[in-house]
Amino acid sequence: MSSNDSTPLRVLVITASTRPGRLGPAITDWFVRTVRSDAASDAITVDVADLAEVALPLLDEPEHPASGSYRHEHTRRWSRTVAAADAFVVVTPEYNFGMPAVLKNAFDFLYHEWAWKPVAFVSYGNTSAGTRSAQMAKQVVTTLRMMPIGATVALRIADSVHAGQVAGSATLDDAARALLIELSRVARALRPLRGGNDPTDVDGPIAGLTLREARPDDMAELLVLQRCCWVQEAIANDTLDLAPLRENLADLRASMATWRWWCVRHDGRLVAAVRARAHQGAWLIGRLMVAPDQAGNGIGSWLLSYVEGQAPGETTHCTLFTGHRSTRNIGLYERAGYTRAATDDTPPDSVRLTKPRSGQPTGAVHHDAGVV
Template sequence: MNLKIITSTTRPGSKGITIAKWVHILALQEKDISVELIDLAEINLPLMDEPNHPRLGQYQHQHTRDWSTTIKEGDAFVIVLAEYNFGFPAPIKNAIDYLFHEWAYKPVAIVSYGGISGGMRSAQMLRQVLTTLQMVPIAQGVTIPFFAKNIDSDNTYIGDESQKESAVKMFSELQKWTSALRPLRR
């Protein structure tokens, strides 16, 4: 399974990349998974600037063609999702909206983080967007409330045992769904 872990925010100083690195390390320990960490801050997509609807695949800009290739290569995704004002951050919506067919029939898991809710409101809102693109949001994910308390002085996220167990189950479910959906992507 070719897994892409995608951050959701581009805000300087955001801790999302810290949590994404933790997820990445856990994914590297799994069998039969190749994994890539995608930091939307590094990808640096402008606000949607393509003149044609993404369903046409007639991309005019190199940044869109590069993004298309990256997402096309993925079999499954984990979105490391912040919660801003009870919703998901604009950069992840922008990154999703750039493409259409590249997302279809692929499973996606959400690792949400935030305050007391652990980003669950954001995750619930994002699932509506994902299903519209014919993605399959799986039930298994990781919810991280009060995430900042688990970031050490080296800016490393230290997940607790229940979070690690949830991540391992999430990877297992992604592999099952990837296999089940593969015929639909042909």
């Protein structure tokens, strides 16, 4: 295999049957073994997601998947798995002329994470070799802005499966490798629509803006953004003794163990970020930052609303802190529904603000650089 783009690709193979006695894992194993050598030579990583192990319940998120606001950890895990992939291979049987319900459910849990990525099908069954399942699935994936490719593999059980294992043949093996070649070519061609290789895909309030959960390799760029943003806070509060200005790259990377970080990019450039964690019934929101040249575009307001929506069900309110002289920031937070809450554990020279999770106001808030 060869390609004009050697940047690594991640292909996720989804085993779509969960019923007892299923053949799906054996067929997935055959496919992965068959393409392993070709994948390695073309900088492709092949991962497997078995829907029986993913164990998603019937869609149970209260918000629409397009909102990207997930209440349950099982959804967040599935979101991270799908977002990290550049392309998909779905190994699916056919049930009553259609795809398994568990596969449709897995598609329905998410929205943006699927977009602008190709998908191929390895189907199996009796008379039709599972092809009607693949055809039904294609109607769904196109609505999710995925691109089903032309290459497919269809296994007729009586001809290709013996003693629970795929009886490989030159024809089948060649079809699997051809599928991977076409899938990788389309995945690389679609990269510009996905903003490079970043698996984002929560759209922002301005064109070209995307959001995703941060990864360790974002931290160096995030450190630069953080120092730029907190200059205004240092001036407003007449002090350089601010944690965001003292931290180094190792500190930021270590913070990922206790905080969830989100990054916002505009055409690939990191322009905003925020972090949050649950603590004693509160959803603590911190380090909300927007690049100075991007302030006033609604990015901070959108990002604050998004991170509020990520609060787990056990939290009752959102809490954040800002400098006691940051009058503009304080006013903006108060107009967003936050109120001051003086407590013994409020850091010196800081203001603590809280907002109940229920009945959150919808008024827009613009957050300039330097907000804690």
